[in-house]
Amino acid sequence: MDIKLIIGILAAILTTSAFLPQVIKAHNSKHTKDLSLGMYVVMSIGLMLWIAYGVILQSLPIIIANSLTIMLCAYLIILKLKHG
Secondary structure, X not given: OOHHHHHHHHHHHHHHHOOXXXXXXXXXXXXXXXXXXXXXXXXXXXXXXXXXXXXHHOOHHHHHHHHHHHHHHHHHHHHHHHHX
8 A cells, every 4th residue: 555545544534533532522511612613614615625625635534534624613502503
């Protein structure tokens, strides 16, 4: 396997999984007061741009990681709007 692909996959796994503790905590506690809605909205826009960039480059690690991360961000935004 190409070293560039391995690095991309590892980066994708780490950056996407970094969101999991926040999602799990917010889901379990229903406490989202300390989450910044603006930050997650801006992050989601950035992730959409990363997905577009991944499509242009035809890079599966970029596309998959950012697609999964945007789903996690979207879930946090939903929790924030629901439990504010």
